[in-house]
Amino acid sequence: MSSLDENLRSSATPRRRLSREDRQRQLLDVAWRLVREEGSEALTLARLAEQAGVTKPIVYDHFTTRSGLLAALYQDFDARQTALMDAALEASEPTLESRAEVIASSFVECVLLQGREIPGVIAALTSSPELERIKREYEAIFLDKCRAVLEPFAGKKRIPQAGLRAMLGAAEALSNAAASGEISAGEAKDELLVSIVAMVTRTVDTSSS
Structure with a gap:
């Protein structure tokens, strides 16, 4: 032919x-x-x-719209993060250290998988009230999941929202620093793990006092 x-x-x-x-x-x-x-x-x-x-x-x-595209990218990132975390939780031991390690590792790993892209998308999401609301809604779902995972180790008291928000702020800052090469992924995970365990331990101490 x-x-x-x-x-x-x-x-x-x-x-x-x-x-x-x-x-x-x-x-x-x-x-x-x-x-x-x-x-x-x-x-x-x-x-x-x-x-x-x-x-x-x-x-x-x-x-x-462009806002719809940015929202879809954040939703895509969130779905990937949720799947990674759920699989790791399923395989983890039912201890505070193990569950905290899953949260820390999953968050950092997911940001690293997206590299430098996700900080730009997150920054763009704050450009309008509508996009900021979407970001807050997904953050609330993530924090509720973390509370459900960690609260069995927190004594009789509910883990405070302020502590969860501080954890999220640390997770974002450490993950972004690892993505930019300022610190290693291991350093980011270890520091976040310490922060999560400390947050739960403070709640236990408060409930027993």
Whole structure:
């Protein structure tokens, strides 16, 4: 068969259309790459369409607005973090040290998997009240999960919200420092582990006094 015949045959073969779920996965992967290479400021729906090799209406159909795209990226990150943490909890020992280590390791590892992209996305999420609300909602779900995991080791008292918020602040700061290379991943996990155990221990001490 001549090369001309082969070209005609290949051009006549229709491309397989991606399912909506697969297309969204493709678009999110390209969006993460764009943030990594060019920063979150460069992430627009038009730029995403160009980089993904699709028409603008396809991208708008999936995300509607840039805010919708940023929210989808954060949701994607949160889903990955939740899956990582749930699997590790399932395999962990029912001790404070083991459960605290899972929380610390899962948080740091998930941020490292996204590299420098997630700090930019998180920063962009604070750019509007709507996006800030989405971020807060996912944070609340994460903190409730942490409370449920840690409270069995906290005596009779409920772990205070202030302590959980402090833990989250430390987790974000340490993870971002590890992602930027300022500290090692091991240092970030160890320091966060110490902070989590100390938070629970303080609650136990308070409940027994």
